[in-house]
Each structure stands twice: as structure tokens, then as C-alpha cells.
Amino acid sequence: MNYDFDYLIVGSGFGGAVSALRLAEKGYSVGVMEMGCRWDPDKLPSSTWNLRRWLWQPSLGWRGFFKISWFRHVMVLHGNAVGGGSITYANTLLQPKPKVWREGSWAGLTDWESVMPGHYDTARRMLGVTENRILGPADELLREGAKEMGREDSYYRTQVGVFFGDPGDEPGQQYDDPYFEGRGPARNSCIGCGGCMVGCRYNAKNTLDKNYLYLAERQGAQVFAETRVVDVKPLGDAKDGSEGYVVTTASSSWMPGLWRRRRWRVKGVVFSASSLGTQKLLFELRDRGSLPNISNQLGRRVRTNAESLIGVRLPGKPEMDRGIAIGSGFYLDEHTHIEATRYPRGSDAMGLLVTALTRGRPDWTRILTWLRTVLLLLVRKPSKVLPLLSPFGMARQTVIFLCMQTLEGHIDMRYQRRWYWPFSKRMVSYGPRIPTYIPQANEFALKMARRLGGMAGSLITEILFNLPATAHCMGGAAMGKSAEEGVIDHRQRVFGYRNLYICDGSVLGANLGVNPSLTITALTEHAMSHIPAKCEVE
Template sequence: MKYDYDYLIVGSGFGGSVSALRLTEKGYTVGVMEMGRRWTPENMPKTNWNIANFLWMPFVGLRGFLSMRFFKHVVIMHGNAVGGGSIGYAQTLLVPPDSVWADGSWAGLDEWQKVMPGHYATAKRMLGVARNPILGNADLMLQKMAVAAGVGDTFYPTDVGVFFGKEGDRPGTTYADPFFGGAGPDRKSCIGCGSCMVGCRHDAKNTLDKNYLYLAEKNGAKVHAETKVLDVRPVNGKADGSDGYEVTVTPTFGPPSDKRTYLARNIIFSASSLGTQELLFRLKQGGSLPNISDDLGNRVRTNSESLLSVRYPGAGIDMSKGIGIGSGIYVDEHTHIEAVRYPAGSDMMSSLFTVLTDGKPGWSRPISWLGAMFKLLIANPVKGLRSLLPFGFAEQTVIFLCMQTVDGHINMRYKRPWYWPFREKLVTEGDPIPTFIPSANEFARKGALATGGIAQSSMSEIFMNVPMTAHCMGGCAMADTAERGVIDSQNRVFNYKNMMVVDGSMLGANLGVNPSLTITALAERAMSFIPQAQKAAT
């Protein structure tokens, strides 16, 4: 049989890009199917008001890179692009606490605390991790709030995947490849414009298309952008995939009838936690891969997140300068808060926030919001009203990304919901996720009082009783058996040969920090188990 690729990878995010590079280095032919677009500094949106090039909703003509998925339990934000979530993330690359390896389904599968430091070191080198030297007003404001709350000693500048250049050089200076001995692209040093999450137009952000994926393509990997995978099924009647897989794809934005089929010896699912779960559910329930573990979709985690903010209308302080997430603090042993910013003019996210509201989660919380709104407008009508308008939001606001290591999860299922009987789709089940973190709310309230700002909550928490997260994890967890997970300790899918899952869906515990570095490190580990191509053939 003539195969198109030794390995076909679905998705080009952190798991897919790492896999593509390491497999090409081992002598394999690699194809990468990516549903999203390829982005360059020339076609990046200048602000998030350019929703056609910022948001991803192809069915209504939006072809950006940020997808927002609304579920009963949570609103999930994730990326769709060549380079996956790296195109629009805030490039915070942190190592989680050691305790995560003793939790969840992967506990005991390896000597994690001995094995992982080496893979983290490789991931940091490849992603160009550096300590943020640009502390903008938002970071300094977070530090001031932390001091007022009695946790000033926990303040830290973030470790991020950004190229800052040489000390003393002018920001925006062009350098020959500073990371890979000339094998990578030229880069420019960060100018601190705050545009990280709208897409870096200045060649400073270390996105995957400038490291792992860039090098993989130089080695011969073929990236098929704007290509959606429709079907994956074993060939030659070998139900376990021992002879490889037939993969049917279609253009993301083209006619559904325009299909093509590829033959691959091996397949790797790296379509993000949501994307991989959705595809595997469809393949399992549609009969193409019926033996996928019934544990699929279980224990999906969200870092137990909450989005808050403090806004300073009329203060004349520009909070938009710096990098996407430039600093963080720890409110307590479980609660971690990072200062987030958008560039000047990117005020669309203002629609997500309203006055800080406590109260009991559920139907009564909008009533608590009415009370909070009344107090705000009575106490300071002009400033309060300005805090609710979109204009100037990015320059006036410190957004708080609040995360907890406290474990909690939901389950994903693929079925026809009562409100959309036309086709099956991903839905959530399980106990509700807490819709606000009391200690984070209290910090925002004290911080706003100490600095003259107005604290704000997320709209979705108040009116939908669901939190928002950019860190969806799990659903195809690593475990010791198919009854407890979808993949084994080497990322191989139970009940199939030549099939792996390498992305955020493999995570077996709540990390409490941005998962990108951990996904990268675990992908490095997964690829370390694959032999050189010549050895595989003998």
C-alpha cells in the first residue's frame, strides 16, 4: 500500500507542532491538517473590533482565530489557526506545582517529578521563555493592589514566550534568528504594545509558526491550512488500525462535497481538547472508530477560572502598554491571579464585564447585580456610567485572570440537545462549576478601593450562571486502563494501534496555570517514545 504520510497530524497547536518537528527529525513523512487560517504580521487584525478576522465562527463568515463556545456549564475560548492557540494566547509559560502529578488519572503512571523537568527545559528553550522585563501600568497596579491586600511578596513578572532583544537596544530592532542558530526566522524585539492576544504584528511573539512548526516545515512537513477532517477509519479491514488509516478531509471554507482522502500509517489527534473530543465522539458514534474508550469526554477541567477586572475611567492612566499577561500574584495557596491587557482601541471585550457582583449563584444573582448597579450609579454616577461604556476599555482596565488548583470537572457528551434537534453537538453534563471565586472577588474589591478603580465581574457568571475559561483540559485523559482514560502513559489510544492523542485533552489533573508549557513538555515526552524511522522499518 502506498501511504501519503507516515504520520498524519490533526491540528497544529502545541501538541501537533511539537509532534511534527520531532517526527520529521526522526525521518518520517508528516502531514498536518489544520482547520484554521495561516496568519502573518500583514494580515493580523489591528484591534479585536475587526471581528471578521478576530473571532472564529465560519458558519456566519467570521474567519479569525479566537473561538468562543457556549455550554451549559462554561464558556470556552480557544484558538483556530496554523499554530493553534499560540497565535492569540498571552504566551504565559509556567510550570505547575509538583502536586498536580499526584492527582487525577495519571498519578503513578511515571516518575513524573523526575522525568518532567528535562522535558520542561526543552520546551522552554524551544518556545524562547524569558522573564518579562516590561512592567506596564497594569502590572504596577496589580502590585499595588497586592500590597494593599497583604500579599505583595507574591508579586512576580511572568515567564513568557516573547523575544525582548538585547538590553539597551531599541524596541523593534530586527535580529537574525536568536534561538536556533540561524535555522529559524529573523525576529524583532518586543515593543510592549499589548497586542499579544489580538495577534502580534511585530514578529516578537514566539508563536509556534516561528519555532516548532517553522522548523518542521523546513524539514519537509506539509501543513494543509483551512482543511477540516471529516472521517478517520482503519484501512484493509484491520479494525485495530494496524495497517494505518484512511483520512477524509474537506476545505474549511469550501463546498462540503469537495473531499479528498489521504492514507497514513499513523495518526495523531492534536486538535485541542475541544476539537479532539468532538472529532473522536463523531468517529466513535458514527462507527468509524467504535472502540474508542467509553471514558471519552469525562473529567474535563477548566482551571476553575474566573474573569474579573478593575476599570479606571477618566484616570488618564494607560493600562494597555506591556505584554498580554505581564505579572501575577497568589492570593492564597489555591488562588492565582494574572494581570491581562488588550491593546489600545481593542475595546470589544468590554461587553464581557459589568459591575462586581457577589450573591448566591443561580437565579437570584441578577437581583444582586441590580443592587450592585444601583449602589454604583448612586455613589458615583458619572464614573460608574463611564465604566459601563465600551469606549476606552483597553486603556482604562486591568483584567484579572483568576485560576485555582482546586480540582473540579465536567463531562462532555455528543448528542442532540433539546434546543437544537437538527444535529448532534458537544454538550456538557455534571455538577455546576463555581461561577465566582470569593477570594478573587474580595481581592478585586479591595484592590479597586485602594487604587480608585471600579471592580467588575463577568457577564456570563451573573446572567448565565457559568464561568469563562481559556484553558479547557482533559476529556481524553491519560490513564492505566481504558476504563479510566482514553490513552495510555505513552499517549497511545487504547484499543487501537498507530494512533495517539497529543494535546490538552490528554491532561489528567487541574494545573492551575496556563497549560501550554505542560502540553509542550508532555508532547516532547510522547515523541521520545517513537523510534527513528529506520529502526521502525526493521
């Protein structure tokens, strides 16, 4: 049988890029289908106000790399580009505590605590993980806050995928490839502009198009940007995919006439479209009968790190935007840690979602408490509060606190018709509400605001709709002992099919409590290590 590729990979993020490189190194022909665009530094938006280049909403003609997906339980912030979420994520690459391998659906599937350290080491080397060298004003304020809370001993500089150059050299200096013995691209050292989440314009951020994906393309892997996968079916009479698959793709462009479809014959498929993207695609494929044997566990146990975005906005002209996107953090208690986060100067669009922080129960009464809080602020200090409620100047003036918890909790996703739009199906969230009010974190923000003479803030979606935001959507196609307990096995093979893998955030089986990018990378290294070289199977 003639195949277009040995393996076709859906998505080019932390799972897809790793899969592409490791499979290409083993002699397989590899095609990578990426819905988003390929970005060069000179094409990146200068600020988040450039919605056309920042947000991904092709129906409006916006072809950026940042996407917001809304559900009843959560607002998910994620990336969409060649290089996946690495283009817009905050560089943070932390290893979770060992106890996570003894929790959740993957517990006991293998000896994770012995297996994973080596893969984490490989992931750190490939992603250029190092300790942050640039502490900005926001990081220093966080250190002072940790000291006031009696938790200074837990304060840390983040582990990040950023190139800082040689000690003593001027920031922004160019170096020959510092990571891969000359096989990688030249790099420039970080200047601490805070622009990591709006796309690094200065060649310092270790995005996947500069490591895994860069090397994969030089091994022969082909990346097809602005291409989405719309169907995956087993080839021939074998319903389990043992003869391969036919994959149908279409342009991800919104423009009429560009929806031309193309079919690819491949031996195997790796789904790496992010937790949400993979879940949605697998729901569609199961629903239409293309892959009917996908486990009923699809969509179960979706986690979010129990996050809350809070902060303190300061009057005047402080430089809270200086540094890297997330430069430091500390543990408020055993289950809760807070990181200092920032956007670059002028990137204030997210300020449209920020309002005064409000105590109270996370129900409709909290709206009344919020109205009372805002009115009292306006009455008592109108000249001071009005500028702080404006989005303009938010990045420069705000210490953003990203609060994450390791406490267990999850929601489920289902694929169904909505009562108000019965003509199509979509993913819908179910289950207990995710906490939008973390009392100890909110008290920390209020205490910092009083000390600094600023205004504590939170997302207005948390108050009006009891809707938290997360950049760390995980699970939904998690591991299990069988199809009755999970969608994939511990080698990330889809139950019921041959040569069908899932390698992205959907496979995570427990709440990590930290950014999942490093763990997704390490788990994909683990999965790919079990696939033999092409010469061994032919």
C-alpha cells in the same frame, strides 16, 4: 501499501507542532491538517472590533483566529489558526507545581517527577521562554495590591514566550534568528504594545509558526491550512489500525462548492485539535463506527483551572494597555493566584461582556443583587459610572485580573441530540457547576477599586447565567491504566488502536492551576520520544 504520509496530524497547536517537528526529524513524512488560516503580521486585525479577522465563525464569513464555544457549564475561549492557540494566547508558559503529577488520572502511570523536568527544559528552550522584562502600569498596580494583601513575597514576573532583544537596545530592533543557530526566522524585540492576544504584529511573540512548526516545514512536513478532518478509519482488514488509516478531509470554508473531500492513506494519526476539537472529533468517529473502540472515558473529567475574569476599570486616561498580555502575578493564597492581563488600546470588544462586579450567591438571586448594585452606582455617581459601563476605552482603562485556582473539580462532556434540535448531535456539558464566584478574588478587586477610585467588574455571563469563562479547557481524553480508566496510556497512545496518538490539552489528567501550553508541549515531547526513528522500524 502506498501511503500519502507516514503520519497525519490533526491540528497545529502546541501538541501538533511538536509532533510534526519530532516525527519529521525521525525521518517520517508528515502532513498537518489545520482548520484555521495561516496568518502574516500585515493580515492580523488592528483591533478586536474587526470581527471578520478576529473571530472564527466561518458560517458568517468570519475567518479569524479566536473562537468562543458555549456550553451549559462554561464558555471556552480558544484559538484556531496555523500555530493553534499560540497566535492568540497570552504568551504565559508556566510549569505547574510537582504535586499535580501525584493527582488525577495520570498519577502512578510513570515516574513523572523524574521524567518530565527534562522535557520541560526542552520545551522552554524551543519556545524561547524567558522572564518578562516589561512591567506596565497594570503590573505595578498588581504589585501594590499584593503588598496590601500581605502577599508581596509571592509576586512574580511571568515566564513568557516573547523575544525582548539585548538589554539596552531600542525596542522593535530586528535580530537574526536568536534561538536556533540561524535555522529560524529573524525576530524583532518586543515594544510592549499589549497586543499579544490580538496577534503580534511586530514579530516579537514566539508563536509556533516561528519555532516548532517553522522548523518542521523545513524538515519536509506539509501544512494544509483551512482543512478539517471529517473521518478516520482503519485501513484493510485490521480493525486496530495496524495496516494504517484512511483519513478524509474537507475545506473548512463556509462557501458553497468548497466542501470537496479528499482521502489520505497514512500509517498513523496524531489528534492535536485542542481539548474540545479532539473530543468532538473522537465522539463523531466513535458514534458513526469509524473508531468504535474509543474508550467510554471520552469526555470525562474536563477541567478549567477554576478561572474567573474580574478587574478594575479606572476613570480618566490611564495606560493599562502597556506591557505584554500577562506580565505579572501573585498568589492570593495557597490555591489561588491572580495575574495582570491586558488587551491593546482600542481592542474593547470583550468589554461588551463586562459589567459591575457583584457579590452574592451564584444562583438566580445574584441577578437581583447585580441589578441593585448597578442601580445604586448609577444613582450615586451617574457621570462617573456610565462611561465605565461602556465598552469603549475598556482596554486602556482596565486592570484585568485573571484568577485561577488549583482546587480539584471537573465536568463531563457527552455527545447527544438536543431536545430543541433533534436533527444532529453535539457535545453537551454535565456535572456540578464550576464556581463563578471566588470570594477572596472578588474582595481583592473591590478593595483595589475603592483604593483607586474605579469600578470593579466581572463578566456578565457569570451573573446572568452562572457561566464562567476559561481559556484553559483541559482533559476529556485523559491518561489511564486501561481503557476502563482513560482514553490513552502514559505514552499518549489510544487504547485499542495502533499508531494512534492524542497530543493536546485533552490528555491532561489533573487541574494544573496555570496556563497549560508549556505542559502540553512537554508532554508531547515525552510522547514523541518513545516513537523510534523510521530507519529503525523498516
